[in-house]
Amino acid sequence: MTILVTGASGHLGRLAIEALLERGIAADTIVAGARRPEVLAELAARGIHTVELDYTKPDTIAAALDGVDHLLLVSSSVPGSRVAEHTNVIEAAKAAGVEHIVYTSATDARESALILAPEHKATEEAIEASGIPATILRNGWYSENYTRVYETAVQTGEVVASVGDGRVSSASRKDYAEAAAVVLSEPGHIGRVYELSGDTAWDFAELAATIARIAGTPVVYRPLTADEHSAELATAGLDAGTIGFIVGLDQNIRDGVLGQTPGDLARLIGRPTTPLVEGLAAAV
Incomplete structure (x- = not known):
């Protein structure tokens, strides 16, 4: 093989x-x-x-x-x-x-x-x-995707997003990689579709608190509307395509697209998925 x-x-x-x-x-x-x-x-x-x-x-x-x-x-x-x-x-x-x-x-x-x-x-x-x-x-989403958010939040004291109360069920890349290794190395997975995500869905207030815990500095979540978010990103000098992607993804999160927790990932790897605080701390 x-x-x-x-x-x-x-x-x-x-x-x-x-x-x-x-x-x-x-x-x-x-x-x-x-x-x-x-x-x-x-x-x-x-x-x-x-x-x-x-x-x-x-x-x-x-x-x-x-x-x-x-x-x-x-x-x-x-x-x-x-x-x-x-x-x-x-x-x-x-x-x-x-x-x-x-x-x-x-x-x-x-x-x-x-x-x-x-x-x-x-x-x-x-x-x-x-x-x-x-x-x-x-x-699903990787906890490591928030390393830049972490860096900005440590500097500004804020996590700024237009996700509302939306949740993200992230896991570490290592978790997803282990799942790939499982299906490549053992029988019984051909023809299967697995919906992979972290065990727990967190919101952006929790993300801010997690960053504060890791960095040892105060961080809060500042929610924006989509229009407010677009305007801030434009002021920061981002192009229209990048703004559309960032704000569009935030609306996906707001709408619950990345907050599902079907449990397939933990079942495949035979252990709980890596919590946000551990995955983000390792990444930064």
């Missing part, structure tokens, strides 16, 4: 490789793919095969997939380009005879109003159309 992990130079891909090793998967059966394989030297020194794999260069994808049985397709980090990039990988996987794709999708991707969902929905549909047996990991 050979497992290829894409995006191995990124946070999630690297953690997934570590999780596979921790589960006893032999290093010489793991392939780590990245746009710049030279940054994977430490993995290569541990016996992991490292390869160039650029989602925009089909020849690198085809070469990386040679002899691969199981593929972890870590979602591209480039909004607007994901569908084309993912399709390149899916088509190459089909041509290579890959037996199993595991894809890191997004919360309720087929039905959600989440601003990020459409590209993930299209990718899920492309995988289904390919006929390759698959497992879909619909990853």
Whole structure:
């Protein structure tokens, strides 16, 4: 059995490789793919095969997939380009005879109003159309996404957002990576769709209190309307596209899109998910 992990130079891909090793998967059966394989030297020194794999260069994808049985397709980090990039990988996987794709999708991707969902929905549909047996990991929010919020809040004493009383059920990337390692390394997961999230949904007053606890400095949550938030971001010099994304995501949170707690993640990894305070403290 050979497992290829894409995006191995990124946070999630690297953690997934570590999780596979921790589960006893032999290093010489793991392939780590990245746009710049030279940054994977430490993995290569541990016996992991490292390869160039650029989602925009089909020849690198085809070469990386040679002899691969199981593929972890870590979602591209480039909004607007994901569908084309993912399709390149899916088509190459089909041509290579890959037996199993595991894809890191997004919360309720087929039905959600989440601003990020459409590209993930299209990718899920492309995988289904390919006929390759698959497992879909619909990853929720990462606690590490709030490191910049943390840094700003420590400086200003405020968490500023237009989420209202909306909640986020975040977990640490390590939790999501462990889930990927589970479905790659044991039977019984092909054909399954998992809705992954943290065990507990927190609101932004709790986020502010958590930052205050970690930093040892007062922090409060200052709620804004969407219009007020847009105006503040414009004053800060952000462009219209970035403002639309930030405020749109906050409205998703306000509407409860990222606050679900189905429990799939904890069941897959066999332990409670990492609490916000622990995940954020480790990240900062």
